[in-house]
Amino acid sequence: MTVHQAVAIPDSEYVRLETILTNSIVPPAPLKQRFRALFTLKSVKSNRAVDIIARGFADPSVLLRHELAYVLGQMKNPHAIPILNNVLATLSEDPMVRHEAAEALGAIGQESSLEILEKYRTLEQESSRVVRETVELAIERIQYELTKAKTPPGNTDCDNNGGYTSIDPAPALEFAAKTESDVAHIKAMSTKEVGAVLMDVSLPLFQRYKAMFALRNRGDKEAVLELAKGFADDSALFRHEIAYVFGQMQHEASVPSLITTLENETEDTMVRHEAAEALGSIATPECFAVLEKYKGEGVPQVVKESCLIGLDMAEFEVSGEFQYAEKIETVV
Incomplete structure (x- = not known):
């Protein structure tokens, strides 16, 4: 650890x-x-x-x-x-x-x-x-x-997450593999096959999360489209994590599904919140527009505040600033 x-x-x-x-x-x-x-x-x-x-x-x-x-x-x-x-x-x-x-x-x-x-x-x-x-x-x-x-040191590491800085709720499939042959098998899986694991409700949630982070690590449009299917899941927690992963990936192909999620007034506010912040991290012009739309009155407070934070994140993304934090004086 x-x-x-x-x-x-x-x-x-x-x-x-x-x-x-x-x-x-x-x-x-x-x-x-x-x-x-x-x-x-x-x-x-x-x-x-x-x-x-x-x-x-x-x-x-x-x-x-x-x-x-x-x-x-x-x-x-x-x-x-x-x-x-x-x-x-x-x-x-x-x-x-x-x-x-x-x-x-x-x-x-x-x-x-x-x-x-x-x-x-x-x-x-x-x-x-x-x-x-x-x-x-x-x-x-x-x-x-x-x-x-x-166990002896190997490929398994819950904090080894494909170059992302977050500590994830589960390891990606490829990092959870116990043997080199298992790793090779997972890497040989098609994106659709990994997507099938993601959407298999007969599997434990932890296993489906492993597939989610494996798709994130693949990072291409096909992976985004497989992940977007997760918005149809009946678990608000699962849907919110899909939106969070999209915020990490910052792939423009995820924008339509994120906008649909944010605009869905029957969606859990926890999921809409995560969609708003994900749109802020992607920061395309259409992301700015929809976040402006939902930052005002008549919107649930969590969603409204998330849109305000999303706009700040979007401004940070286009500003070229080094990090989303203040500069601090350190003790040498």
Whole structure:
């Protein structure tokens, strides 16, 4: 498992970033600035950065709270585990936020998290499907990592993800293979064959996610079209992950299905949110247009805020800036 490596920054930078993230300034910081402060703290990875992010969970924005949990998982710092446990255990919290807390526990990958994840796999049977499915994936991911740690080094690595920087909920098929012959077999599969695994509802969700990330890693138009079929799945969690993957791929062939998803007023807001941010990362003129359309009144708050963040991401993509975070002073 990857060990987090903190970046040393001055106390003044911590204070500045906390002030922005927790909106302790007058006039209040726009949401896009707070997101950039959050991703700056993500790059720092220290225990103090984790503690500052934790204070953001008092914010009224579901979108921001969800993003806080996501970032804590991506930091892979075990110091965040008690914070995430608390979020998952708060039944009054929005399922979108609790889902992200469960996924973050899986991303950090500590065996100690299995107990609380198993608890909520049982408790969520009659409650939130999104949370239950996320908990199941997180358990599978941790167990996968534990098994991998006991085997000789090979091709398996949940954090080896085809050049993407994210810590994914599951390894791609090719990285989950146990032998060289298995790797060769997977690489010889056609994109349609991998797509068939993606859409096979008889398979465990963890296996279907492996196919999802394998298609992402292929990265071409044919892979995009296979992934787009996932928007027909009956799991909101699965559909939201398809949109997330499209945001990573930044392939223009995904734009029509993402626009359809964002414009579908009967779609789960969690899925529409992810479609909006994916469109922001692709940043074609039609992406800008649809995000402008849904950033106003009469739109669910999570979707509206996601469109605002999507527009900021789109502006970043066309600006040529180096990273979607603020420049910070580091201690040498």
